[in-house]
Structure formats: C-alpha cells, structure tokens
Amino acid sequence: DVKVTQSSRYLVKRTGEKVFLECVQDMDHENMFWYRQDPGLGLRLIYFSYDVKMKEKGDIPEGYSVSREKKERFSLILESASTNQTSMYLCASTSGGPDYEQYFGPGTRLTVT
Amino acid sequence: AQSVSQHNHHVILSEAASLELGCNYSYGGTVNLFWYVQYPGQHLQLLLKYFSGDPLVKGIKGFEAEFIKSKFSFNLRKPSVQWSDTAEYFCAVNARAAGNKLTFGGGTRVLVKP
Numbered sequence: 001d002v003k004v005t006q007s008s009r010y011l012v013k014r015t016g017e018k019v020f021l022e023c024v025q026d027m028d029h030e031n032m033f034w035y036r037q038d039p040g041l042g043l044r045l046i047y048f049s050y051d052v053k054m055k056e057k058g059d060i061p062e063g064y065s066v067s068r069e070k071k072e073r074f075s076l077i078l079e080s081a082s083t084n085q086t087s088m089y090l091c092a093s094t095s096g097g098p099d100y101e102q103y104f105g106p107g108t109r110l111t112v113t
Numbered sequence: 114a115q116s117v118s119q120h121n122h123h124v125i126l127s128e129a130a131s132l133e134l135g136c137n138y139s140y141g142g143t144v145n146l147f148w149y150v151q152y153p154g155q156h157l158q159l160l161l162k163y164f165s166g167d168p169l170v171k172g173i174k175g176f177e178a179e180f181i182k183s184k185f186s187f188n189l190r191k192p193s194v195q196w197s198d199t200a201e202y203f204c205a206v207n208a209r210a211a212g213n214k215l216t217f218g219g220g221t222r223v224l225v226k227p
Contacts, residue, residue: 004156031213033213033215035217039220040122040219040220041219042117042119042203042217042218042219042220043157043203043205043215043217044217045214045215045216048213048214050212050213058214059216090157092157094213097213101147101159101162102159102215104156104157104158105156106156107156
C-alpha cells in the first residue's frame with residue numbers, strides 16, 4: 001500500500017519567515033509533485049521532480065522552490081512567506097508515466113499571518 | 114496551456130438520485146483523463162481514469178465516466194448515489210505532450226442528503 005506522508009497537518013507562520021514543507025513516499029516512485037489547493041481553483045501544480053536533484057516548474061512556481069536530495073523525499077520551500085501563500089499544500093507521487101495514478105499525501109494547511 | 118472546467122461548484126441531492134458532473138477541457142491533442150475524489154478528512158484518491166480504448170470507463174464505487182472527444186468532455190456519472198458519496202470531486206487532464214503534468218478542474222462539492 002503506497003504511503004505518502006507530509007511533515008505537518010497544520011502550520012502557522014509569520015510573513016517573511018522561511019517555511020519548509022516535507023514530503024516522503026515509501027514506494028520508490030520516480031515522480032513527485034507539489035500542489036496547492038484553494039477553494040474553487042482546484043489543485044494547481046507548483047513544482048514537480050522526475051528524479052533526484054531534477055525539478056521542473058509547474059504552473060505557479062513564483063515564491064516557491066523545491067529540493068530533492070533523496071528519491072523518497074521532496075521538499076517545498078517558501079523563501080519568504082506571504083499571506084497569499086495561505087493554502088492547503090498537497091504532495092503526490094507516481095511510479096510511471098502520465099497515465100499512472102498519482103498518490104496523494106494528507107496535505108498541510110499553512111496559514112501565514 | 115490546457116485548462117479544465119467543472120461546471121458545477123456545489124451539488125446537493127438526495128440518496129438514490131442520479132448524479133452527473135460535467136468536465137470539459139481545452140486541449141486539442143491526445144489526453145489522459147482522470148476523476149479524483151476527496152472524502153471528508155481523507156486523502157485525494159483516484160476514482161477512475163481513461164487513456165485509450167472504450168470511451169466509457171467504469172471506476173470504483175459504481176461510478177463511470179464517458180469520454181466524448183468531439184465535445185472535449187469527460188463527464189462523471191452514478192445512477193444512484195449514497196450518503197457516503199458526499200465528497201469533493203476533481204476532474205484532471207494530462208496532455209500527453211506535457212509529460213507527467215496534470216491540470217485539475219476547480220472541483221465540485223457534492224452533498225448527499227440521507
């Protein structure tokens with residue numbers, strides 16, 4: 001059974017803080033993704049990675065960066081958090097091509113005050 | 114860039130009613146299509162997917178979806194809903210030329226009254 005875990009379910013940070021969101025998957029998946037989920041907007045892709053140390057921008061990368069030093073771990077970094085980054089952040093992973101199912105973590109609800 | 118539209122943001126219906134959720138996308142090339150569901154307090158999970166073959170796809174829990182290429186649509190249906198179908202439903206599209214990227218619709222919240 002695939003498991004994708006995220007470091008925190010809820011996080012409250014102040015404007016300007018550096019924020020790290022961690023995601024770990026236990027199924028040796030090559031591909032990992034970070035999305036943000038906002039009401040009425042669905043999920044929007046921030047960044048994805050198809051291999052260790054490889055990353056590609058998604059649709060809304062501004063204000064975010066990522067790190068993938070190990071295959072099982074994919075980190076999302078907010079260099080200087082802003083209130084418009086208050087959102088639910090979802091991590092996902094998949095083993096194969098684009099027709100493969102993505103497995104999602106439980107999400108981190110981030111509030112920036 | 115592709116986009117995905119889900120026509121209804123909120124749907125309320127009674128148990129045993131039929132459900133149809135609309136999904137349209139705006140990409141002219143070959144696509145893979147998905148419906149994901151998020152039950153209250155749970156992870157997003159795959160309901161069904163289409164990538165080739167029979168355009169009528171059956172998924173888990175009695176759901177099905179039909180791919181109509183000429184209408185750029187992939188509507189989700191269930192003939193008789195249950196209270197446990199209360200959830201948020203997301204349509205997602207992968208344009209094969211875009212590699213592994215998925216584009217999601219805005220989601221439809223479905224509330225089934227007992």
